[in-house]
Amino acid sequence: MDKAYVSEFMNFMNRYLEEHPEVVEEQRRGWAFFWNAKVDPTAAEITKKNRVPDDSYGFSWPAWRAKPLALKKSAGSGTTE
Incomplete structure (x- = not known):
């Protein structure tokens, strides 16, 4: 492989940076x-x-182990609050 090879992109970048020193x-x-x-x-x-x-x-594992809130059953309705 030719070690003197310079890609088209590198030619473009070198030329651009020479023309625009403010970028550097x-x-x-x-x-x-x-x-x-x-x-x-x-x-x-x-x-x-x-x-x-x-x-x-x-992540903080103790935060994931927090005890869940206890659910109360409503009297007679059979649903939870």
Whole structure:
């Protein structure tokens, strides 16, 4: 396989990014915003203290085991409320 091969799509993208440098700058700003965020040590400590342990199953099992409400039978009607 020719290692110098460049696909039509890559040619298009390279040409587009050369003609539109603002796109590359926007990508860099987005990267910095999401991945290079400054961490506030005080807020991180508060978050760590307030964290609820994960049961590693994806949902809180005790909430699913809650006791159902008891149904009462109406006198004489035979229906439940």
